[in-house]
Amino acid sequence: MGNRKDHYYNKSKQEGYRSRAAYKLKQIDREFGVLFGGATVVDLGAAPGGWLQVAAEEVGARGKVVGVDFQNISDFETEAGVTTIRGDMTEEETRERIRDAANGVDVVVSDMAPNMTGEYNLDHARSVHLARQALDTAREVLVDGGHFVVKVFDGQDFEGFLADVEDEFAFARTYTPDASRDSSSEVYVVAKNRVDAPVAEGDTLDVEITDEGDEGDGIAKVEGYTLFVGDADAGETVEVEVTDVKPNYGFAERRD
Structure with missing residues (x-):
C-alpha cells in the first residue's frame, strides 16, 4: 500500500x-x-x-x-x-x-x-x-x-x-x-x-399515435419527447406503459 x-x-x-x-x-x-x-x-x-x-x-x-x-x-x-x-x-x-x-x-x-x-x-x-x-x-x-x-x-x-x-x-x-x-x-x-425526460420507466399514460417509425412502431409525443409504441398505428389513442427511457426517446408497450 x-x-x-x-x-x-x-x-x-x-x-x-x-x-x-x-x-x-x-x-x-x-x-x-x-x-x-x-x-x-x-x-x-x-x-x-x-x-x-x-x-x-x-x-x-x-x-x-x-x-x-x-x-x-x-x-x-x-x-x-x-x-x-x-x-x-x-x-x-x-x-x-x-x-x-x-x-x-x-x-x-x-x-x-x-x-x-x-x-x-x-x-x-x-x-x-x-x-x-x-x-x-x-x-x-x-x-x-x-x-x-x-x-x-x-x-x-x-x-x-x-x-x-x-x-x-x-x-x-x-x-x-x-x-x-x-x-x-x-x-x-x-x-x-x-435523461431529462417527462416520463419514467413504469409510468402508464394515454398517448395519441401521431406517426410511424422506421421499424413500424407507432410514435407518440409527450411534452416534445418521443415515445416508440409497438403495435400501434397513427391516429390511435392508446394506453401505454413506459418500458425504457433514453435521453432523447423512450419505448412503451400497449396496455389495452
Missing part, C-alpha cells in the same frame, strides 16, 4: 498537481471520457484543487471550470477559465452563484468525503449523504445529456444511491481507480448522458 501511495504522491509533486487525487480523475476520464474540450465543469469539494487542474487541462481554452468548497482554494484566479466559489453547495445562495458562474453545466464532479470518525457505518452514511447532495446539485445545474462523477464509500446504502443515479442517466457504472489506496472503501459512480 505504501509504495502505491508514495508513487502517486511523488508523481503529483513532480508533475505539479495539488493532490494525488488528480490521478483518480485522470484515470476515470481515460476510462469513460467524461471531460471534453469546451465543456463547462463544476467541481464540488474542490480544495486543494487537483481535480480543478485536471478538468482545466481537459476542457481547454474554450472551456470553463468552477470549483466550490468551504475552504478557500488559493491562487486559482490566475488560471484562465477557472473560477472558485467559497461556500456550502447545499445552500441556495451557493447554488445561485454556481448557476451565475457557469451557465449550462456539462459535467459535475465531486471528490468530497466526510470528516472521518473511524466508525465505518457512520462514515459510509455520511458519504452517501454528501453524494446525494452532489446528485441534487447535478439535477439542478446539468444540461440534458450532461455527465456526473461522484465519490462514495461502499456499504449498505450504496445500491440505493446507485439506483437513483441510474434513474437519472442513460449510463451509470462504478469504478475504482488504480490511484485509490488499497485500504480505502471508496468507489466512484460515473454517470453519462443525463
Whole structure:
C-alpha cells in the first residue's frame, strides 16, 4: 500500500498537481471520457484543487471550470477559465452563484468525503449523504445529456444511491481507480448522458399515435419527447406503459 501511495504522491509533486487525487480523475476520464474540450465543469469539494487542474487541462481554452468548497482554494484566479466559489453547495445562495458562474453545466464532479470518525457505518452514511447532495446539485445545474462523477464509500446504502443515479442517466457504472489506496472503501459512480425526460420507466399514460417509425412502431409525443409504441398505428389513442427511457426517446408497450 505504501509504495502505491508514495508513487502517486511523488508523481503529483513532480508533475505539479495539488493532490494525488488528480490521478483518480485522470484515470476515470481515460476510462469513460467524461471531460471534453469546451465543456463547462463544476467541481464540488474542490480544495486543494487537483481535480480543478485536471478538468482545466481537459476542457481547454474554450472551456470553463468552477470549483466550490468551504475552504478557500488559493491562487486559482490566475488560471484562465477557472473560477472558485467559497461556500456550502447545499445552500441556495451557493447554488445561485454556481448557476451565475457557469451557465449550462456539462459535467459535475465531486471528490468530497466526510470528516472521518473511524466508525465505518457512520462514515459510509455520511458519504452517501454528501453524494446525494452532489446528485441534487447535478439535477439542478446539468444540461440534458450532461455527465456526473461522484465519490462514495461502499456499504449498505450504496445500491440505493446507485439506483437513483441510474434513474437519472442513460449510463451509470462504478469504478475504482488504480490511484485509490488499497485500504480505502471508496468507489466512484460515473454517470453519462443525463435523461431529462417527462416520463419514467413504469409510468402508464394515454398517448395519441401521431406517426410511424422506421421499424413500424407507432410514435407518440409527450411534452416534445418521443415515445416508440409497438403495435400501434397513427391516429390511435392508446394506453401505454413506459418500458425504457433514453435521453432523447423512450419505448412503451400497449396496455389495452
